[in-house]
Amino acid sequence: MDSTDDTPPASLRRLSSWLVSQTAAQAQRIINERLATAGARRYHYSVLSALAEYGAMSQAALGRHCHLDRSDVAALVAELGGQGRIDREPDPADRRRNIVTITAAGERFLAELAALVAEGQDELLAPLDAGEREQLSGLLGRVVTHHAEQRGYGW
Known part of the structure; x- marks a missing residue:
């Protein structure tokens, strides 16, 4: 075999785990590139999707739904809030907790991101x-x- 041939060994190409990881890497690349055209990252899409589907919730619940660390959620909430795409208000029942909701601007942005993600899915598949x-x-x-x-x- 030519040393410049970069075909992975057949023993790898037969492993579902290897194929899934290679596909995941391509999926991340494609989706990240698509979302970047709108100045977004996949976490923006995740957070806005969760709020649109489940409604207002605490930052902690948002993190659980999106499988994000609390500090990452706080940063995303601050960023999206600064862009007018979500609102964050103290929870009237517990002032130590914030309740997060998607705004109309956030819903429009989510629709834009969803179209980009759909294009990325089509490219990947x-x-x-x-x-x-x-x-x-x-x-x-x-x-x-x-x-x-x-x-x-x-x-």
Whole structure:
């Protein structure tokens, strides 16, 4: 074999774990590039998506839904709040806690980001037809759910 050939060994290419990690790396690259065109990162999309789906919640709950560290949530809330995309108000029941809500500007921004993410999904999954995409998502969802349940948290 030519030393300039960069094909990974067949023993790696047969491993589902290796293929998933290679796919994840491509997915991160593609989605990050798409979101960057709007001045956003994937955490912006995650936080806005959670607020749009679940409604107003504490910063702690937001972190749990998005699997983010508390300090990261605080920084994201401050950043998105400064951009007018979310509101943060003290919880009337517990002034030590903040309640976060998405604003109309945040909903518009989320729609823009969702379109970019959809384009990225299409780019990533270009070799698959609609049925194969659905099957892949279903299988990966089962794996993720299984391991989440094994660790004691749901999905």
